[in-house]
Amino acid sequence: MNRASIRHFEPAFCPLPNCPSASPGAQFRYRNSGSYLRDCDRRKVQRFYCHACRRRFSAQSFRLNYRFRKPQIDAWVFRCMVSKVTHRQTARLLEVDRKTIHRRLHRFAPALHDLHRGVLDCARDAGGIRGSFSLDELETFEGSRRLCPVTVPALIERRSLFVVHLETGMLGARGHIGKREIAKRAERERTIGKRRSESRAMVGRCFARLAVCHRPHGMVEVVTDKKRAYRTELKRFFPNRVGAHITESSRRARNRSNPLFAINHTFAMMRDQVSRLVRRSWGASKDRKALKRHLWIWAAWRNYVRPITNHAPGTTPAMALGVTDKKLSIQEALRWRWPSRSPGCASQRGQFPIGVVARAFPSPAPPTAPESASPHAPSNPRMGRGRHARS
Secondary structure, three states: OHHHHHHOOOOOOOOOOHHHOOOOOOOEEEEEEEEEOOOOOOEEEEEEOOOOOOOEHHHHHHHHOOOOHHHHHHHHHHHHHOOOHHHHHHHHHHOOHHHHHHHHHHHHHHHHHHHHHHHHHHHHHOEEEEEEEEEEEEEEEOOOOOOOOEEEEEEOOOOOOOEEOOEEEEEEOOOOOHHHHHHHHHHHHHHHHHOOHHHHHHHHHHHHHHHHEOOOOOOEEEEEEEOOOHHHHHHHHHHOOOEEEEEEEOOOOOOOOOOHHHHHHHHHHHHOOHHOOOOOOOOOOHHHHHHHHHHHHHHHHHHHHHHOOOOOOHHHHHHHHHHHOOOOOOOHOEEEOOOOOOHHHHHHHHHOOHHEEEEOOOOOOOOOOOOOOOOOOOOOOOOOHHHHHOO
């Protein structure tokens, strides 16, 4: 944000906690209250006074790097988080403390998830998304591979590879373990209780999100493997709206003719680019909540920043789906703390990411597969044969 944009900054709400203006029906009134120079980058920042809570805040309160002393490393931290670099190694490369990286993980993830929700809400208000969707679960662990397995269900649109939603949930401890692991499992169950599978609940959350942003009253097409819980949850959230539920064995060869190719390709990218999911390494996640934060950073990068393939550098999955009209830079993605709220009244000046990228589209036509393609093969024109599918 340069000095000219600061002069035109118009806050849409008071960012301070417990402000009376946040109550339903309350009016937000403010006035300008001077400015100051930020120490870390000598940037001029406008201050405001809220008449409701009688406190002051600044334009910097809305920025994602609020109170960060080294905002110049934010873009590099983001790149490392989606490039299979662990937190400790990122801290070494940038010559900062590991807590600095940890704070950015906790700050980036909610903001990018909010950006994603805002884009889908804009798409829903403009008529909803449509297409052929695919859901599957990736399995990893937190701390112990046998005692603490974790499921990662993800729902994507097959043509554009757009990640609609993802979750993390615990799975029950594995069987056929040795005496030492049996003792560890018993100790864990005494302290934190027995692990119960959350697979069905997390799959339900993915379908619930699709039900919110999907075209109202439109038929839905979903491709999954043959797990019975998928059919049950799909019918629960889309009663009388399941146009097609294509099931395929998870043991089938994972080539382009497989109907699950799109979701398998997404999981392969996820394992290659998220350090916590790399197999046979000591970078595995110790906490599934931190894993979920990391995955939402990756999902935002995949949807809005990274092109679908290297052969289509100007097209992101969100653009291919029709929910955005431009490719976001890393700086734009990391601009606001509350992207779906910050500052909406100034969107016409290009300050608001959602106002920049989200567009109203009347009623997009359903994706059609080429005549020569298999009826179950992904119909993404940007994912051609062979080398076009490489990440």
